[in-house]
Amino acid sequence: MNTEKTPLVSVRNLKKHFPITGGFLQNQVGAVKAVDGVSFDIYPGETLGLVGETGCGKTTVGRTMMRLYEPTAGEVELNGVSLTELGEKDLRKIRSKMQMIFQDPYASLNPRMTVGSIVAAPLDVHTKLSKKEKHDRIQELLDIVGLNPDFVNRYPHEFSGGQRQRIGIARALALEPELIVCDEPISSLDVSIQAQVVNLLEKLQKELGLTYLFIAHDLSMVRHISDRMAVMYLGKIMELAGRDEIYLKSMHPYTQALMSAVPIPDPDLAAKSKRIILDGDIPNPKNPPMGCNFNTRCPIAKERCFIEDPEYREIEKNHWVACHFAEETRS
Amino acid sequence: MTPLLEIKNLKTRFFTSEGVVKAVNNVSYSMESGEILGVVGESGCGKSVHALSIMQLVQDPPGKITNGEVWLDGKDLLTFSEKEMKKIRGSDVAMIFQDPMTSLNPVFTVGFQIVEALRLHNDMTKAEARERAGELLALVGIPGAEQRLDDYPHQFSGGMRQRAMIAMGLSCEPKLLIADEPTTALDVTIQAQIVDLVKKLQDDLGMAIMWITHDLGVIAEMADRINVMYAGAIIESGNVRNIYKKTRHPYTMGLLGSLPRLDEDPGAELLSVPGLPPDLLALPKGCAFAARCGYRTEKCLEEKPPLEEIDGREHAVACWHWEEIAGSK
Numbered sequence: 001m002n003t004e005k006t007p008l009v010s011v012r013n014l015k016k017h018f019p020i021t022g023g024f025l026q027n028q029v030g031a032v033k034a035v036d037g038v039s040f041d042i043y044p045g046e047t048l049g050l051v052g053e054t055g056c057g058k059t060t061v062g063r064t065m066m067r068l069y070e071p072t073a074g075e076v077e078l079n080g081v082s083l084t085e086l087g088e089k090d091l092r093k094i095r096s097k098m099q100m101i102f103q104d105p106y107a108s109l110n111p112r113m114t115v116g117s118i119v120a121a122p123l124d125v126h127t128k129l130s131k132k133e134k135h136d137r138i139q140e141l142l143d144i145v146g147l148n149p150d151f152v153n154r155y156p157h158e159f160s161g162g163q164r165q166r167i168g169i170a171r172a173l174a175l176e177p178e179l180i181v182c183d184e185p186i187s188s189l190d191v192s193i194q195a196q197v198v199n200l201l202e203k204l205q206k207e208l209g210l211t212y213l214f215i216a217h218d219l220s221m222v223r224h225i226s227d228r229m230a231v232m233y234l235g236k237i238m239e240l241a242g243r244d245e246i247y248l249k250s251m252h253p254y255t256q257a258l259m260s261a262v263p264i265p266d267p268d269l270a271a272k273s274k275r276i277i278l279d280g281d282i283p284n285p286k287n288p289p290m291g292c293n294f295n296t297r298c299p300i301a302k303e304r305c306f307i308e309d310p311e312y313r314e315i316e317k318n319h320w321v322a323c324h325f326a327e328e329t330r331s
Numbered sequence: 332m333t334p335l336l337e338i339k340n341l342k343t344r345f346f347t348s349e350g351v352v353k354a355v356n357n358v359s360y361s362m363e364s365g366e367i368l369g370v371v372g373e374s375g376c377g378k379s380v381h382a383l384s385i386m387q388l389v390q391d392p393p394g395k396i397t398n399g400e401v402w403l404d405g406k407d408l409l410t411f412s413e414k415e416m417k418k419i420r421g422s423d424v425a426m427i428f429q430d431p432m433t434s435l436n437p438v439f440t441v442g443f444q445i446v447e448a449l450r451l452h453n454d455m456t457k458a459e460a461r462e463r464a465g466e467l468l469a470l471v472g473i474p475g476a477e478q479r480l481d482d483y484p485h486q487f488s489g490g491m492r493q494r495a496m497i498a499m500g501l502s503c504e505p506k507l508l509i510a511d512e513p514t515t516a517l518d519v520t521i522q523a524q525i526v527d528l529v530k531k532l533q534d535d536l537g538m539a540i541m542w543i544t545h546d547l548g549v550i551a552e553m554a555d556r557i558n559v560m561y562a563g564a565i566i567e568s569g570n571v572r573n574i575y576k577k578t579r580h581p582y583t584m585g586l587l588g589s590l591p592r593l594d595e596d597p598g599a600e601l602l603s604v605p606g607l608p609p610d611l612l613a614l615p616k617g618c619a620f621a622a623r624c625g626y627r628t629e630k631c632l633e634e635k636p637p638l639e640e641i642d643g644r645e646h647a648v649a650c651w652h653w654e655e656i657a658g659s660k
């Protein structure tokens with residue numbers, strides 16, 4: 001991946017804190033630091049993978065980046081235009097360039113709308129197509145995602161999970177977006193169906209030149225589909241690098257543990273692999289630890305880690321790490 | 332030696348208003364004591380129902396075991412009354428259910444629930460049972476186990492709840508522990524903790540374990556043997572090496588090909604299985620996989636392939652064309 005190009009999306013020091021209210025007057029008594037200062041670029045035509053365990057803030061990054069949530073702080077630019085400063089009207093225009101595919105293909109489609117009207121909805125809002133043009137476009141979209149165009153008048157419950165995900169993809173493609181945020185698009189699907197959807201997403205990317213932010217907690221799948229990967233933990237990016245660097249030369253102890261925990265579907269290799277078993281659970285984001293937020297589980301934490309938050313820095317070209325000892329842990 | 336568990340021609344059906352759901356179709360296999368068996372397959376293929384049939388916990392109505400035998404440690408379980416089964420459950424065989432939140436009662440403390448399980452099967456005083464419950468929680472790696480006995484399930488994290496479930500399953504030292512998707516809802520680092528724990532416990536206590544999952548990755552490193560299920564039937568079974576390295580059934584091949592692997596060159600297209608699993612209300616006449624299979628012939632559509640032993644107990648496959656497929660690879 002040539003990262004000398006101008007990024008399509010630039011995210012700088014993005015924060016999203018959800019207020020916690022309490023007491024008689026429902027005053028704010030604290031905040032969930034769901035996203036706490038993340039920075040990354042996404043280049044045109046690439047897939048940036050975003051991985052991390054439940055609750056680490058992946059969905060919140062996606063939604064805040066698209067300004068579906070108001071950011072607490074930070075900057076997001078799409079094609080050099082700052083999204084964080086746009087008014088409602090301009091935002092709506094630019095949003096058609098960014099679409100989202102959701103985790104739950106059951107909840108994200110209105111059960112009372114036909115497939116045709118679901119896919120047509122963004123066209124109704126953003127375009128002035130004639131009836132005939134719209135009809136043709138819907139047929140074309142269903143065909144692109146591998147659904148029988150004769151199904152336009154059917155309802156979501158008549159489809160399987162994988163087919164529903166295809167409907168969601170067709171809807172996301174309707175306005176010819178540049179960027180699609182795929183938020184766990186395959187987690188609810190069976191293994192053999194997951195591969196169908198991933199192959200489709202890859203084919204569409206090639207044919208339509210799409211750019212993806214691909215969010216998931218399945219590391220092997222993210223590595224399969226991504227050009228570069230970012231690893232999140234408790235609201236922050238711990239490491240970001242090319243997919244091979246992340247796998248072969250990870251420098252953050254969390255990435256190393258996460259990689260080693262991924263099951264290998266091969267008994268010989270599994271027997272040879274060395275597991276780094278992390279102790280304990282992920283801390284509550286209401287109350288993140290002082291210093292490095294990984295320090296409660298980190299196998300190499302030293303005194304400094306409990307005092308000072310490590311800087312997120314470019315250790316090697318295009319390889320970013322937030323650990324005081326990144327230079328030493330280089331594997 | 333008689334096997335610890337032997338299942339013969341098991342059939343379980345659900346008689347619903349829409350028709351008969353053929354959830355378990357002629358399943359036969361055996362497990363030796365101390366063995367770890369992985370049961371894999373996609374959602375709805377009958378993994379849970381087959382395990383519930385062993386425990387005789389299939390919801391009735393609409394469910395019924397319509398055929399077959401289940402032998403556990405020389406006992407013919409399907410002839411047992413509910414009262415007799417109550418004794419068997421927990422003592423000879425224990426099951427960890429798919430959803431820990433439904434199997435831990437939210438209104439009682441974790442300690443109370445383990446104490447109850449212990450006292451149901453052992454002659455113990457409350458104090459003895461409580462002490463043992465503390466030991467069990469410590470055994471499954473819950474920090475400060477003694478103090479956590481008085482916590483309610485919601486005060487535990489997902490991983491801790493799963494550990495508590497395992498502690499409860501182990502409480503009566505069963506000969507067979509059935510774990511239904513024990514790590515599916517957990518993050519990989521927590522999953523690695525649980526897998527590590529179960530391997531250690533198995534080494535120390537030596538019970539047989541049936542580990543039900545849809546993830547061919549998790550069990551590769553811990554199982555001795557694997558049953559691959561499709562549409563309520565076992566379509567391939569054998570020792571781990573044969574299943575992963577000498578895969579013979581087109582469906583197992585498809586499942587393995589659908590998995591991206593961290594150690595492989597990324598970027599290659601995944602080998603997906605086209606189409607969907609069949610409707611258990613209307614199973615096809617021939618091979619249940621035929622509609623999705625690239626090797627299908629006329630015969631596959633007409634006749635159901637039996638589970639044929641190709642290497643004794645070490646490898647069996649239900650496919651008419653496994654020999655040609657093996658030769659062509």
Ligand SMILES: Nc1ncnc2c1ncn2[C@@H]1O[C@H](COP(=O)(O)OP(=O)(O)OP(=O)(O)O)[C@@H](O)[C@H]1O
Nearest residue numbers: 018032034053054055056057058059060061217285
């Ligand atoms: N609307 C909200 N109000 C309050 N807290 C929220 C809200 N949305 C998310 N959070 C909290 O922010 C944190 C990050 O949540 P987020 O959904 O972004 O995580 P995630 O990485 O997508 O997790 P998952 O893998 O489970 O989808 C969590 O602690 C979550 O409870």
Ligand SMILES: Nc1ncnc2c1ncn2[C@@H]1O[C@H](COP(=O)(O)OP(=O)(O)OP(=O)(O)O)[C@@H](O)[C@H]1O
Nearest residue numbers: 345352354373374375376377378379380381390611
């Ligand atoms: N109470 C019930 N009434 C009717 N059908 C049922 C009932 N319980 C299960 N079934 C059906 O039996 C079949 C097998 O279900 P089972 O729960 O064993 O699948 P599974 O392999 O465990 O799937 P999963 O991976 O989703 O847990 C499914 O088609 C299911 O719909």
Ligand code: SF4
Nearest residue numbers: 618621624631650651
């Ligand atoms: S029996 Fe036929 S259809 Fe079934 S798996 Fe074998 S080749 Fe495919």
Ligand SMILES: [Mg+2]
Nearest residue numbers: 058059060184
């Ligand atoms: Mg999420």
Ligand SMILES: [Mg+2]
Nearest residue numbers: 378379380429
């Ligand atoms: Mg199940």
